Amino acid sequence: MKLRILTLLFFFSMHYGMAQQNLNIIPKPESIEMHKGSFTLNKETVIQPNYNLVEAQYLQKSIKELTGLDLKIQSAVNKPNRIVLAHSEIKRKSSDGYELLISNKKFAAIYAKTPEGFFNGIQTFLQLLPLEKKDKISLPCLSIQDDSKFQWRGIHLDVSRHFFPKEFIKKYIDYLAMYKMNTFHWHLTDDQGWRIEIKKYPKLTQVGAWRNGSMIGHYTDQTFDDIRYGGFYTQEDIKEIVAYAKERHITIVPEIEMPGHALAALASYPEFSCTGGPFEVGKTWGVLEDVFCPKDETFMFLENILTEVMELFPSEYIHIGGDECPKVRWKSCPHCQKRIKDENLKDEHELQSYFIQRIEKFVNSKGRKIIGWDEILEGGLAPNAAVMSWRGTEGGIAAAKQKHFVVMSPGSHCYFDHYQGEPKNEPIAFGGYTNVEKVYSFNPIPKELSEEESKYILGAQANLWTEYINTPEHAEYMLFPRIAALSEVVWGTSNPNNYKEFEKRLISHFEIYDKKGINFSKAIFEVTSKVQPAENGVAFELKSANPIGIKYTTDGSEPNVNSISYEKPILVTKNQTIKAAYFENGKAKSATIEQSFFITKSTGKKIELVHQPHENYGIGGSFTLVDGMKGNPSKFGRDWLGFWGKDLNATIDLGKIETISKISINTLSSEGSWIYYPKSISVLVSKDGKNYISITIVSSKEIQEKKGKVVVNFDKQNVQFIKVIAENNGIITDGKPGAGSKSWLFTDEISVE
Numbered sequence: 001m002k003l004r005i006l007t008l009l010f011f012f013s014m015h016y017g018m019a020q021q022n023l024n025i026i027p028k029p030e031s032i033e034m035h036k037g038s039f040t041l042n043k044e045t046v047i048q049p050n051y052n053l054v055e056a057q058y059l060q061k062s063i064k065e066l067t068g069l070d071l072k073i074q075s076a077v078n079k080p081n082r083i084v085l086a087h088s089e090i091k092r093k094s095s096d097g098y099e100l101l102i103s104n105k106k107f108a109a110i111y112a113k114t115p116e117g118f119f120n121g122i123q124t125f126l127q128l129l130p131l132e133k134k135d136k137i138s139l140p141c142l143s144i145q146d147d148s149k150f151q152w153r154g155i156h157l158d159v160s161r162h163f164f165p166k167e168f169i170k171k172y173i174d175y176l177a178m179y180k181m182n183t184f185h186w187h188l189t190d191d192q193g194w195r196i197e198i199k200k201y202p203k204l205t206q207v208g209a210w211r212n213g214s215m216i217g218h219y220t221d222q223t224f225d226d227i228r229y230g231g232f233y234t235q236e237d238i239k240e241i242v243a244y245a246k247e248r249h250i251t252i253v254p255e256i257e258m259p260g261h262a263l264a265a266l267a268s269y270p271e272f273s274c275t276g277g278p279f280e281v282g283k284t285w286g287v288l289e290d291v292f293c294p295k296d297e298t299f300m301f302l303e304n305i306l307t308e309v310m311e312l313f314p315s316e317y318i319h320i321g322g323d324e325c326p327k328v329r330w331k332s333c334p335h336c337q338k339r340i341k342d343e344n345l346k347d348e349h350e351l352q353s354y355f356i357q358r359i360e361k362f363v364n365s366k367g368r369k370i371i372g373w374d375e376i377l378e379g380g381l382a383p384n385a386a387v388m389s390w391r392g393t394e395g396g397i398a399a400a401k402q403k404h405f406v407v408m409s410p411g412s413h414c415y416f417d418h419y420q421g422e423p424k425n426e427p428i429a430f431g432g433y434t435n436v437e438k439v440y441s442f443n444p445i446p447k448e449l450s451e452e453e454s455k456y457i458l459g460a461q462a463n464l465w466t467e468y469i470n471t472p473e474h475a476e477y478m479l480f481p482r483i484a485a486l487s488e489v490v491w492g493t494s495n496p497n498n499y500k501e502f503e504k505r506l507i508s509h510f511e512i513y514d515k516k517g518i519n520f521s522k523a524i525f526e527v528t529s530k531v532q533p534a535e536n537g538v539a540f541e542l543k544s545a546n547p548i549g550i551k552y553t554t555d556g557s558e559p560n561v562n563s564i565s566y567e568k569p570i571l572v573t574k575n576q577t578i579k580a581a582y583f584e585n586g587k588a589k590s591a592t593i594e595q596s597f598f599i600t601k602s603t604g605k606k607i608e609l610v611h612q613p614h615e616n617y618g619i620g621g622s623f624t625l626v627d628g629m630k631g632n633p634s635k636f637g638r639d640w641l642g643f644w645g646k647d648l649n650a651t652i653d654l655g656k657i658e659t660i661s662k663i664s665i666n667t668l669s670s671e672g673s674w675i676y677y678p679k680s681i682s683v684l685v686s687k688d689g690k691n692y693i694s695i696t697i698v699s700s701k702e703i704q705e706k707k708g709k710v711v712v713n714f715d716k717q718n719v720q721f722i723k724v725i726a727e728n729n730g731i732i733t734d735g736k737p738g739a740g741s742k743s744w745l746f747t748d749e750i751s752v753e
């Protein structure tokens, strides 16, 4: 009796163990059941399709690439050694569903109702294969039941800022397929280059696909080269890529930007602008003021373009852009003003809405739908338009409440042009800080929506803007491994509370990346840090993929294997620099992270904000302003708090009466990113937290002169409370990047001495 229980336990743990060790499938399937026994794949194994020859061929080709086994496809086999693709009417939530069975009766089977179901099952099957060439492969018996949660599982690529060759686009599509992503949003046009051949308007690519130089370094540096740069896809290229994607059950959603981000088109055909030009294809990134003029000839031009685009791309949705369209040209253009009058429009925002609605009517007349960035909500949403929410989730929430379909793509979690590791150790990026864990924590359904409204959330998408990405290797680096985290989010099986379990599976995928020659970020091995308030300073907590192995120094020297082993949060009570790295087998496995601390009377103290920072730039919350760490002005990542259209209004409680005579605060300007210095900074102090006296109001001019680093010296005061109010620049004025939109206010570290 006893023996029997032991044996059972042994089997149970063995199978359970196998599931844990070997099955590192991403996205995680809905359910996996391990069974006794194994199935051996060898050169005699036959692939037996039911109807799905295309999928069978894909499976055949993929097995050959991975293992070297060249299997035969045969439609009727009675021998046991086979992989069957069998049509099944199994009940599933969506057409993505499948069942994968590896049976001890010596066969494997994928059951599905649709071609995409088979394809998803094949992707799971391929992840079970070893990463080495072998002629005999033993697979554990199991049964997997699986289905997706979201129908829009998207990844975007901007090919305007930098052009990526056709062969890389195919690779990119394969990367999506591997993780069961099913939508490729191809950003084909923008100010810096028009990348799709349009037969009726050859100048779009003769002129619009080429620029006479590019920005080098970060936008903040404003330096350029003068190298002619460009490229485009012919219609033949596009047909080939669309067919390639179709075989992988990936829909390509093309984006033709309008009415803004149109400079490359206007350089080719200046007659469709307000001023008539001439124009040059954009060299600088950002938001440029020359946009399409909504006159009849322009609509004719755009409709002819869209007609060719719709002939090439069979997607249900056509992306028409709609974001970041300055209204300054429209304000002084007689055509635009006449249009506003004739159509009874209130202002230029309604003119933008008119523009989108007119294009929507045309696209609808061809049996398709439009999707646009969340600015298309402004001035009234076109009747059938879907919204891609990028400036946070608010646009998506508003659209879903109006019963419009939504794809969530907020900068906070879905912008893969943001940093994914310590900015100092990363290639130059747009800004922000969106690491794998942050992506994994995303929930495409905001809590503000009811169950009924949530049905309008089609899914989510990551965006890869390429201002700072000019090679395929760099694009891969930004995509991997964050794509894996997003794939599990949109497949619907992510569990942010168990991130560590995902991380383990993810690390096992690094071998796949190495095998496939994919350049990927190892930032998850990097030591990450968290700072918390502590007695007389802050506690600096360090983490890495493995908790033991972190070594650090506090004297500015490089850490090595003999440096201090990290055990618990490091108490920092004086100015010092901590450097840390993660070591394994005597070798550093990550780049060194470095953090300098500036400890003053405000460090680690209680701080309250009247307005909360925006979700994209507010990871650490109000404590960011008193954490002893100063944000790097050229890398406005996590050390900065960003307020969108709002003031900073902070009150620090020193905990007791202290004698002080100096207060400093940093603010940032990066106009291309719509970040503007505040209009003024007021400093007030109080003994009791009720009655405040004003110390000073720093003017806009002084803030500019001091390049945002404001230091206020004053006669000694005995106080407990300090209030700092930085007044947001407000609506951006005409002639400035982002004109008409709310300004960002970026602030950091309020030091009190």
Ligand code: ACM
Pocket: 323, 324, 373, 390
């Ligand atoms: C966007 O990032 N401008 C949609």
Ligand code: ZN
Pocket: 273, 274, 292, 293, 294, 329, 330, 333, 334, 335, 336
């Ligand atoms: Zn105009």
